[in-house]
Amino acid sequence: xxxxxxxxxIDWNNSLEILNKAYDAGIFVLIIGAKGTGxxxxxxxxxxxxxxxxxxxxxxxxxxxxxxxxxQTIHNGNVEFVxxxxxxxxKNGSILYLDELNAAEADVLLRLDEALDDRRQIVLKExxxxxxxxxxxxxxxxxxxxxxxxxxxxxPPQLLSRFPVRIRMEYPPxxxxxxxxxxxxxxxxxxxxxxxxxxxxxxTLREAASVEELYYSPxxxxxIAFAKLIKQGVAPKLAAEAVFANVYEQWGExxxxxxxxxxxxxxx
Numbered sequence: 001x002x003x004x005x006x007x008x009x010i011d012w013n014n015s016l017e018i019l020n021k022a023y024d025a026g027i028f029v030l031i032i033g034a035k036g037t038g039x040x041x042x043x044x045x046x047x048x049x050x051x052x053x054x055x056x057x058x059x060x061x062x063x064x065x066x067x068x069x070x071x072q073t074i075h076n077g078n079v080e081f082v083x084x085x086x087x088x089x090x091k092n093g094s095i096l097y098l099d100e101l102n103a104a105e106a107d108v109l110l111r112l113d114e115a116l117d118d119r120r121q122i123v124l125k126e127x128x129x130x131x132x133x134x135x136x137x138x139x140x141x142x143x144x145x146x147x148x149x150x151x152x153x154x155x156p157p158q159l160l161s162r163f164p165v166r167i168r169m170e171y172p173p174x175x176x177x178x179x180x181x182x183x184x185x186x187x188x189x190x191x192x193x194x195x196x197x198x199x200x201x202x203x204t205l206r207e208a209a210s211v212e213e214l215y216y217s218p219x220x221x222x223x224i225a226f227a228k229l230i231k232q233g234v235a236p237k238l239a240a241e242a243v244f245a246n247v248y249e250q251w252g253e254x255x256x257x258x259x260x261x262x263x264x265x266x267x268x
Contacts, residue, residue, distance in 0.1 A: 008183045009038065009045035012176040015167050019046045019141070022165045028116065028140040030101075030160070033169025036219015038180075039143045042169070043097050052139070053094035055085045059104040065111050069126055081127040086115060090122070093135030098142035102155050109159055116140065116162040171206055171220070174199050180220055185227040194236045197266045198226045201244060204262060214258065215251045218244055237267040 011017075015031075019042075022029045031039045047054040057067060070084040089096040098112075115122040120134040142163055144155065172180065177199050178192070187195060202218045209217035222243050229239040240263045248255040 006048050007041050007044040008180075009041045010172075010176060010180050010183065011042075011045075012172050013169075015042050015169070016046060016049070018165065018167055020049075023050065023139050026136075026139075027165050028142070028163045029165045029167060030163035031141065031143045031167045031169055032146070033143070034146060034171075034217060034219075036217075036221055037169040037171055038220060039169050040097075040099065043095075043141050043143070046141075047095050047097075050095070053089075053092060054097055055089040055094050056097040056099060057085050058099045059101055059108070061103065061105060063104055063108055065108055068108065068112060069122075069124065072126060081124075086112070087122070087124070087132055090115065090120070090132055090134035090138050093137040094139075096138070096140045098140065100145060101142040102144040102153055106156075109156065113156075113159050113162065116159070171203070174203060177202075177220060177223060181224050181227045184224050185231055187227060187231065191227070191230050194230055194267075195223070195227045197236070198240060198244075199223055201240065201262060201266055205244065205259065214248070215255060216247055237263060240267055 009016075019029060023046075031042065033039055044054065057063070066084060068084045068086040070082050070087055073080055073082050083091075086096065088094070101109075104112075111122075115134070120138065122132050124130040124132060140163075171177070174196070178196065181187075181195060181199075182192075202223050205214060206217045208214040226239050226243045229243065230236060234242075241260065245256060245259040245263055248259050
């Protein structure tokens, strides 16, 4: 739905400009990037800028056609059709956000593809064959994670072609990440120096994960969480252990120790 609070987003790679131009041209957009690179924040910021309602479908193996289309229900003894988010967004001319689209099952993607072709319409076999045609201002943005992420799979080429504009999201440069953190946490000059070391740590861990030396890549959320703990007076090494190191315990002591050695070198 329409957000009343403007999301904090620093557009360091001109993604908002691409989204705006694609919207004006009526071209659907696919955003590709690892978790925590700001994909969802970008979409929320764009919807707020355009003053548009935002309907979000978070895809997983449990997502069914009924979540998109709707279903027949009994209300006060009468059979009624309750519309899903896909149908609502088409009828309202809203922005439809398909989050982690490449985690959806094949039958769900097939039904979605029907609505995304050039006709922008769908036949409701669940409601007597009624045809729903999208308003002209209906807009769809999808995000996908790299195939290295658990639960993801390749999207069919036909579905990929429904999103001719593709935005690649990466972790921002260190200075931009500091600006993002600064938008969430007001830091003193002393705290800022400590947070810079945490950003350096986060980027080191991301690089290690990209070449499969480590299993996990910390997101910008974690850098912000670290800054918030520092703001609350938590010691830097303890904050870094809580935010960056402890998660690696699930892959064993060796992974955890690798990260703790880095933390010790930066915050001893």
